Amino acid sequence: MKFIATDVDDSIEKIAAMVKAEQARPDYAIDSYFYRSHLVYEKELENLVFRSWLYAGHVSEVPNPGDYLLFDIGEDSVIIVRDKAGEVQALMNVCRHRGARVCEAQSGNRKTFVCPYHGWVYNTDGSLKAAREMEARADFDITDYGLKKARILVYMGLIFINCDPHAADFLGPLSNLAQPLGAYDLEHAKVAHKHTYKVDANWKLVLENYLECYHCATSHRAYARMHTLKDTDARVSGIVQAMLDRTEQVTGVEGMGKEFYGIYMNAAGFGACAYTSRYGLFDGYLTGSEDGQPVAPLMGNIQGYDGGAGDFQMGPLSFMLNYPDHCVLYRFIPRGLTSTDMEVVWFVNGDAKEGVDYDRDRLTWLWHNTTLEDEFIISRNSEGVNSRFFEPGPYHPEFEATLQEFVCWYLDTMSHAAQNR
Ligand code: FES
Ligand SMILES: [Fe+2]
Numbered sequence: 001m002k003f004i005a006t007d008v009d010d011s012i013e014k015i016a017a018m019v020k021a022e023q024a025r026p027d028y029a030i031d032s033y034f035y036r037s038h039l040v041y042e043k044e045l046e047n048l049v050f051r052s053w054l055y056a057g058h059v060s061e062v063p064n065p066g067d068y069l070l071f072d073i074g075e076d077s078v079i080i081v082r083d084k085a086g087e088v089q090a091l092m093n094v095c096r097h098r099g100a101r102v103c104e105a106q107s108g109n110r111k112t113f114v115c116p117y118h119g120w121v122y123n124t125d126g127s128l129k130a131a132r133e134m135e136a137r138a139d140f141d142i143t144d145y146g147l148k149k150a151r152i153l154v155y156m157g158l159i160f161i162n163c164d165p166h167a168a169d170f171l172g173p174l175s176n177l178a179q180p181l182g183a184y185d186l187e188h189a190k191v192a193h194k195h196t197y198k199v200d201a202n203w204k205l206v207l208e209n210y211l212e213c214y215h216c217a218t219s220h221r222a223y224a225r226m227h228t229l230k231d232t233d234a235r236v237s238g239i240v241q242a243m244l245d246r247t248e249q250v251t252g253v254e255g256m257g258k259e260f261y262g263i264y265m266n267a268a269g270f271g272a273c274a275y276t277s278r279y280g281l282f283d284g285y286l287t288g289s290e291d292g293q294p295v296a297p298l299m300g301n302i303q304g305y306d307g308g309a310g311d312f313q314m315g316p317l318s319f320m321l322n323y324p325d326h327c328v329l330y331r332f333i334p335r336g337l338t339s340t341d342m343e344v345v346w347f348v349n350g351d352a353k354e355g356v357d358y359d360r361d362r363l364t365w366l367w368h369n370t371t372l373e374d375e376f377i378i379s380r381n382s383e384g385v386n387s388r389f390f391e392p393g394p395y396h397p398e399f400e401a402t403l404q405e406f407v408c409w410y411l412d413t414m415s416h417a418a419q420n421r
Contacts, residue, residue: 015040
């Protein structure tokens with residue numbers, strides 16, 4: 001992480017004034033202040049990240065009671081664990097005694113979580129099982145000190161959490177994706193590979209990069225060869241429409257080409273974004289691989305290659321790009337003011353065997369390399385944005401339209417944060 005000095009004059013009033021100035025010029029990039037202020041970052045965690053639905057993992061990663069994985073957000077850690085009764089729980093990794101982390105290893109299987117400090121013992125459902133010698137306190141009731149929990153929703157095998165107890169409903173918005181997302185049978189899919197790319201940049205720069213394909217033609221040569229998203233709609237509408245005309249017949253999935261738009265300001269509830277559309281690959285390309293040829297067996301109920309890819313958004317920071325033979329999930333999580341985890345997860349059909357049905361290097365080639373290219377340009381972007389000579393320039397009206405949707409919601413959220421303090 002790059003160290004950025006604290007601005008001693010920073011204040012809530014300054015956030016409010018800076019937000020107002022940006023809202024007056026919505027078609028320009030935002031000031032470096034938003035990427036440099038420690039106060040802004042803290043307000044973002046409190047008012048945006050910890051109030052949003054976030055992808056936390058896949059059910060196949062915690063198949064048995066006691067299986068868990070850690071999900072790190074900012075300076076926090078959440079334990080995603082399957083409890084004894086078979087329910088998936090999201091427990092705050094903070095002891096209720098004096099706050100030590102109760103679990104250190106990133107994943108594994110535990111019957112209980114034992115705090116390494118004074119030995120309090122927690123069950124996998126978060127309840128406190130034993131607190132050594134605490135009967136010395138007459139007012140101590142063991143049932144008062146279970147690990148804190150986040151809200152949880154498992155949808156088609158995808159585990160989402162929200163740290164806000166009053167979080168908006170997410171099942172309703174996600175239900176709009178049921179037809180095209182259901183085609184992949186993600187509930188029974190397999191995580192073939194996942195990797196956390198650590199980017200030295202503010203989380204918004206990383207997310208903003210994902211939300212626009214203006215840079216695709218210049219930064220992603222391999223991707224741009226096969227994906228029509230790198231061009232304006234007018235240029236590729238013929239290819240996309242031809243794919244949409246055949247998609248249901250070729251894939252055998254009703255509603256495969258469905259479009260649903262409910263993100264950011266248009267989401268049904270705060271932090272409960274849901275979006276899907278299907279876009280085309282250029283002729284001759286069947287999937288997102290080095291040569292555009294299949295790299296794994298068809299997923300779920302899909303019966304053929306229609307020359308399309310399903311684009312999904314679930315929550316403000318989680319996305320999927322789904323090809324007929326594999327799915328790629330992206331999640332962006334802030335870890336510090338200039339440090340972001342970009343997690344990429346590759347899914348294949350649940351029955352597919354590595355080395356037989358797919359080769360991991362071939363499967364991951366396109367999005368591993370594309371992500372490295374993104375990491376390169378995002379860190380350059382961060383260097384430039386943090387320059388005293390940076391002056392925000394105009395957005396492209398089409399290519400950067402979704403990015404603008406995000407920025408509009410972001411500024412609105414920060415404006416409320418500044419008012420409510
Ligand atoms: S901090 Fe966990 S037992 Fe004391
Ligand atoms: Fe990119």
